Amino acid sequence: MAAVLKPPSPLPAPAPIRQLHHYAYRARDAEETRQFYEDILGLPLYHIIQSDHVPSTGEYCPYTHFFFRLQDGSFIAFFDLGDDQACEPSPNTPQWVNHISFRVDSVQALEDMKARLQAHGVEVLGVTDHHIFHSIYFFDPNGVRLELTAQQADEFQMLQESKTAHARLAEWTARKDQWRRDRAAGRATAPLKPQRNDRPEFSGS
Numbered sequence: 001m002a003a004v005l006k007p008p009s010p011l012p013a014p015a016p017i018r019q020l021h022h023y024a025y026r027a028r029d030a031e032e033t034r035q036f037y038e039d040i041l042g043l044p045l046y047h048i049i050q051s052d053h054v055p056s057t058g059e060y061c062p063y064t065h066f067f068f069r070l071q072d073g074s075f076i077a078f079f080d081l082g083d084d085q086a087c088e089p090s091p092n093t094p095q096w097v098n099h100i101s102f103r104v105d106s107v108q109a110l111e112d113m114k115a116r117l118q119a120h121g122v123e124v125l126g127v128t129d130h131h132i133f134h135s136i137y138f139f140d141p142n143g144v145r146l147e148l149t150a151q152q153a154d155e156f157q158m159l160q161e162s163k164t165a166h167a168r169l170a171e172w173t174a175r176k177d178q179w180r181r182d183r184a185a186g187r188a189t190a191p192l193k194p195q196r197n198d199r200p201e202f203s204g205s
Helices: 030-040 107-119 155-184
Strands: 022-027 045-053 060-069 075-080 099-104 125-129 133-139 145-151
Touching: 022 030, 022 060, 030 045, 030 060, 030 075, 099 107, 107 125, 107 133, 107 145
Parallel strands: 022 075, 099 145
Antiparallel strands: 045 060, 060 075, 125 133, 133 145
16 A cells, blocks of 8 residues: 655745844955945944855855944945955846945934045045935955945835836746747847836936
8 A cells, every 4th residue: 555645734824034143245355345344434344254164055165254234234245255356247237237225214313324435535425316315436455346325215115116016027037938939039139128117217318
């Protein structure tokens, strides 16, 4: 008589993800990076881990891993691998795509930080109006693009935005599936444009 297989147990529910713990980048030089994040941006150096082997993979790679703390308890962290090499940008990705954004309290705080950064010789773009938030943009000494953001939309407006997000993404996905078929058949060569332009003031029309 064949054994009766029990159905697999239900998977546990997703654990609540409370906040970002840290985001890590490669740094060319730890002290240069500390001066930028602690002395200019005001994020305190909080923790350092040093080793010559990577705990997750076991590979040999000497490093100093150091963390700067944000006010919500999260961190931005860096690895100095001791070779004076900065992280190289991706050759197929525009520089403005990969970035990390920190939230500040107000547009005035953006203006103040812009003045502070410029006084230290840092080139700053903005203040840019994204409707639901305003931002400035700049690069750290490692070539990491950073954004400071002042939220303008309240919780109710963001909740309303969330109600249409899945439908909009589903429409994009359906259009992209068709674009892939057209591209495979030689009928599409240009990148797919979104179905809607939320920022017509920057379209040049």
